[in-house]
Amino acid sequence: MAFVPHGVLIAVQDTGSSRIPCVKNSGLDATGGRGLMLVNDFATRWRFQRDPTATTVWFELT
Template sequence: MNLPLVTCRYERQRVASTRWTTLRLLGHADFPATPYSAPVARQWVRHLLAGKVAEAALDDVMLLLSEVVTNAVVHSDSSHSPSGSVTVCLAAGDGRLHIEVIDDGSAGSIPFVRASDPDSDGGRGLLLVDLIATDWGAHHDQSSTVVWFHLPSGTSGQPF
């Protein structure tokens, strides 16, 4: 009996993207697609990066990660299923950090920077990513959406 080869979302994205050729994976993890996942994902990433990056770089990672995970939970199909999840991947290489957030996608929208209403409480997540990250992007395939961003590692302490 031949069973189909099943890979996690990170592995599918790694194989499909040239971004991973110069990066060293530090970790990847799945989180439930709930509002409580943003702080849990931040804690996980903070643990992985503790003592390895400058504090200013860590602050930027925490802010942008919160925005992108929250967007994945709010705007993707991940939150429409009890088993829906958001995958966070963290890598480093060439003096930069690479963070990827993978969700179940959405038939109704793709991630893009929106013009925000000054009186609105939301709508600025990808604008912050665009302003702070050195590079970022998003792509959608038949089963998921990936939003990724790069920040300088500002290495202090242990090098990657």
């Protein structure tokens, strides 16, 4: 987490997968798959970065 001029920048990292992170429409009974949907709805902007060992998604909240 870091502070930016008008908010906060948050980064989340995991071991990644072979797929590009994308917003999904999860069903009402789904137990996962809502993270990027929430980020997309609330963040000013978000992006991701991948390297051979991890995927990092960062987002900015103002």
